[in-house]
Amino acid sequence: xxxxxxxxxxxxxxSMILYGCGAKTPTSPSSATVPSASAPLATQPxxxxxxTSAPAAPADPSVSNKYVTGNSxxxxxxxxxxxxxxxxxxxxxxxxxxxxxxxxxxxxxxLSDSIGLYLNIVEDWVYYCTWDKKGNLGPARRMxxxxxxxxxxxxxxxxxxxxxxxxxxxxxxxxxxxxxxxDGLYRIKLDGTEQSLxxxxxxxxxxxxxxxxxYRNQNDKPVLTKMRxxxxxxxxxxxxxxxxxxxxxxxIYYITWKNETSTLNKMHADGTGKTEIADIRISNSLISITxxxxxxxxxxxxxxxxxxxxxxxxxxxxxxxxASRIYVLxxxxxxxxxxxxxNENLFRIFTDGTGMIELK
Numbered sequence: 001x002x003x004x005x006x007x008x009x010x011x012x013x014x015s016m017i018l019y020g021c022g023a024k025t026p027t028s029p030s031s032a033t034v035p036s037a038s039a040p041l042a043t044q045p046x047x048x049x050x051x052t053s054a055p056a057a058p059a060d061p062s063v064s065n066k067y068v069t070g071n072s073x074x075x076x077x078x079x080x081x082x083x084x085x086x087x088x089x090x091x092x093x094x095x096x097x098x099x100x101x102x103x104x105x106x107x108x109x110x111l112s113d114s115i116g117l118y119l120n121i122v123e124d125w126v127y128y129c130t131w132d133k134k135g136n137l138g139p140a141r142r143m144x145x146x147x148x149x150x151x152x153x154x155x156x157x158x159x160x161x162x163x164x165x166x167x168x169x170x171x172x173x174x175x176x177x178x179x180x181x182x183d184g185l186y187r188i189k190l191d192g193t194e195q196s197l198x199x200x201x202x203x204x205x206x207x208x209x210x211x212x213x214x215y216r217n218q219n220d221k222p223v224l225t226k227m228r229x230x231x232x233x234x235x236x237x238x239x240x241x242x243x244x245x246x247x248x249x250x251x252i253y254y255i256t257w258k259n260e261t262s263t264l265n266k267m268h269a270d271g272t273g274k275t276e277i278a279d280i281r282i283s284n285s286l287i288s289i290t291x292x293x294x295x296x297x298x299x300x301x302x303x304x305x306x307x308x309x310x311x312x313x314x315x316x317x318x319x320x321x322x323a324s325r326i327y328v329l330x331x332x333x334x335x336x337x338x339x340x341x342x343n344e345n346l347f348r349i350f351t352d353g354t355g356m357i358e359l360k
Contacts, residue, residue, distance in 0.1 A: 070120025070127060070163035073207040074246060074288045075327045080118040080161075082346070083126075084329040085145065090126055091334075091346060091359060092116035098128075100145070103332060103348065105357050111147030114138075118161040120168075121145065122190070127168065129158045137173060154192055159183050164208050166190050167229070169198075185213075187229070198231035209247040212269075216243065224254060226269075237271035246289045253289060253310075255282060264294070264312070277312040288328045293351070295326050295333065305335060305353070318353030334359070 071083045082091040090100045090111075098116050101108040116128035124145050130138035140158040143150035160171040160183070168190055171183035185203055188195040202218040208229065217225040217236070224238030224245060238254065243262075246253040251266040262282045267274040283299035294310055295318075297303045303322050308315040319335075327334040333349045346359045 066165045067210055068122075068165060069208075070122050071118075072328070073162070073209070075329075076118055076120075076160075076162050077205055077207070077244070078288070078325045078327060080120075080128075081116065082327050082329065082334050083119040083121050085121045088145070089329065089334075089348075089359070090119060090121065090145070092119065092128070093346075098147075099359075100147075101359060105348065105359055108359075109147070112143060112150055114141065114150070116141075118158075120161060120163040122163055127153070127161060127163060129161050140170065155186070155188060155195075160185075160206070162206065162208055163190070164229075169206075169208060169213075169229075185215075196231075198229075199227065199234070201225070205244050207245055207247050212247075214245055214247050214252065216245070224252075224271075237269075238267070244287060246287075248291075253277075253294075255287070264308075266310075277310070278308055278315065280306075280308065280315065288326045288333075290328055295328065297323055297326065305333075305349075307351070318351075319349060319356070321347075321356075 071080055075082065082089065084090070084103075087102055088100050089103055090098075092098050092115055096113070097110055098112040098114050099108055099110050111126075114128070115131045115133070116126075117131055118129045120127040125142050126145055127140070127142045129140050132138055137157050137159055139152040140155050140161060141150060141152055155168075155170055155172070157173055158170040159173045160169075162169045166189055167187050169185065169187045171185055174183050184200050185198045185206070186195065187198055198213070201215070203215040203225075204218060205216040207214040211229055212226050213229055214224065214226045217223045222243065223236045225234060225236050227234035237252075243255040243257060247269070250268075252269060253264070253266045256263050256265060261279065263279050264277045264282070264287075265274060266277055277294075280296070281299040283297040283303045287294060287296040289295070289310070292310060293307045295305065295307045298306045298317070301317065303324065304317055305319040305321070305323050305326065306315065306317050321335075321337045323335040323337050325336045331351060333351055335347050335349060337345060337347050347356050348359055349356045
């Protein structure tokens with residue numbers, strides 16, 4: 001059962017980086033059907049309650065929380081099963097629930113029986129999508145960081161979640177859960193107001209940066225697209241063949257595929273200045289990036305973990321285990337690695353490849 005569950009979860013996460021199989025009929029904002037907040041739960045019944053208030057403002061009134069995020073875009077595009085707040089790591093096991101621990105694996109505490117995806121932490125709340133052991137998406141939820149007050153959100157079942165400032169961006173499933181690129185992208189305030197459909201585009205690799213949303217538009221062929229966070233001013237900024245993207249103050253980093261070979265590239269936010277960084281074979285576009293390094297799974301070396309500088313120099317292997325996903329939390333790497341069993345387990349690794357410990 002664990003091996004089957006691992007395969008099904010891997011398929012769900014991989015849906016964000018594969019092509020769609022046919023567009024579905026768009027739904028207008030006025031006629032969109034929002035799943036009931038009383039959708040079946042994966043575990044015990046919980047109060048069906050929408051968030052009642054937005055998170056508290058930062059202690060320093062001069063600091064705006066407008067662009068504060070609940071998790072990084074990179075981690076969320078890899079399924080978002082792990083997030084960090086201070087000294088605590090919050091993560092979801094593939095089979096038996098939701099945990100938190102210190103970064104060294106100590107003080108491990110089970111918070112819930114729920115299996116979480118797309119974890120976002122805002123103040124003392126954890127927001128997440130749920131997935132049951134049979135491979136079915138459940139209702140979006142939130143709970144306190146100590147595991148109390150777990151409750152369903154009013155948006156019902158969601159197949160993606162990303163919190164930026166006081167907005168929660170999410171997708172409502174329309175059909176096959178393995179094809180969440182077909183799901184419309186919505187947003188709603190954390191206090192439960194101003195719900196709206198942003199786009200019906202078949203979107204994946206979503207990256208929210210300041211006032212803009214960047215995503216791979218798969219309506220016809222993969223085209224890198226950007227729009228305002230309210231869905232306006234939409235424009236294509238890249239040709240077909242774009243896979244994955246990362247946006248910072250200076251560049252958009254992206255992958256292109258040509259003749260079954262992947263190339264890591266960068267360009268300016270307006271689509272100009274396209275530059276190739278490295279010609280490397282990246283497994284299923286599984287990649288994560290920091291200010292200095294890019295971490296990726298090398299398909300030419302059995303999906304082992306490598307790193308390369310953002311200028312394309314210093315390409316090297318940092319771990320000899322076979323991995324399937326990468327998460328970066330500040331100065332730590334977390335990977336799902338096939339250990340001594342066929343099941344994938346979550347490991348922490350220092351950025352130089354040392355200090356590997358199992359978290360789950």
